[in-house]
Amino acid sequence: MLRAFRFGLVAIVLLGVAWYLASLQGHVTVEIGSYAASASTPVAILLLVFLVAVAIVALGLLRGALGLPRRVAAKRSRARRDAADAASLRALAALAAGDIGAASGHARTARRHAPDAPLPLYVSAETARQSGDATMAEALFADLARHGDAGFLGWRGLLTARPLPQDDEDGLALAAERARKAAASYPSSGWLREQRVRIALGQGRFGEAARLATDAPARAALAIMASREQGGEPLAIDWAREAVRAAPELPEAYLALYQARAKAGQTWRAKRVLKRGWRLAPHPDLGEAWLAEISAPLERAAAAARLAAVNPGHPESEALLARTARAARLTGEAERHERQSGGKGAWICKSCETEHEAWQPTCRKCAAIGSLGWVRHGTAAPTPPLLPAPQPAG
């Protein structure tokens, strides 16, 4: 309805204009040199309108003709990019299928079409990495790292192109630098955080590693190392307390806190740490620390009884009582406790079950951080001690 009305209105206006033009009087004469042309005013106006329309069309055609090469080039580059994208996708699918040969062919096609585009670079680099060509992979990932949005993929590739060097200072420093740049392009990456923990651990920067670790057992193990690295400094106590907070079931954490407090001359508080450790996570090393300053066998047996009293009946308490009674030639006592104490104890990796002689921050077989737990053979899984409510770290 509105449309019909509008159409009618335009028609009326046009008719009005035409009628007005047709009714104009007089002539328009144009003289160029000796030539002269004359027309009535309505015809001259129509001619002028026609000439302007022709000029507009001609200008449009000229612009189209001038832009043609650019449009052709853009179309060709779009076609190349589409071909590169398609080949990259085929390469990714082949990589996912574990078909490195096919992936490598598609990656080559992709890079032929778009040598510097991020996606072809990424699939080529990843193919090189998976086919074991670390040098080529590193070169391609380095190119990729220069791309703004894809930068993280490049840095990540550079960090994974080769296994992390363990005892190579320069290699670790280079990895740390790459990790720093990767963090700048993707600060919230959990994977990267873990890499940075490993790098700092390799470099012996335990405090930094502990600060970065999000997993509680790993943080505890690294905090123990950081505490020991600090020696007698007050920071040693802070780190050890952090270890106890992160892993209250880990005997080594109490031992580290005991050592830090003892070194700082806090003898009484150090002893209290041993008692608390014995209640929550008894271990022979805590018992040895408790008895360290006592040499007479009978006195040692009596002191052992005082420590065992905080966790009565626990296999570790029984083992400690058996050991000290045996040394004090209290044979009957010793035999009675030996029966209760279970077998030999060991540090066992919770990830791969490898046994370790002594506690260490990483498993020597699977390299998991903070995975070692103390287990005494011949006893059921370590029973949670009957304990009062947890107390703040002493």
Ligand SMILES: [Zn+2]
């Ligand atoms: Zn392991």
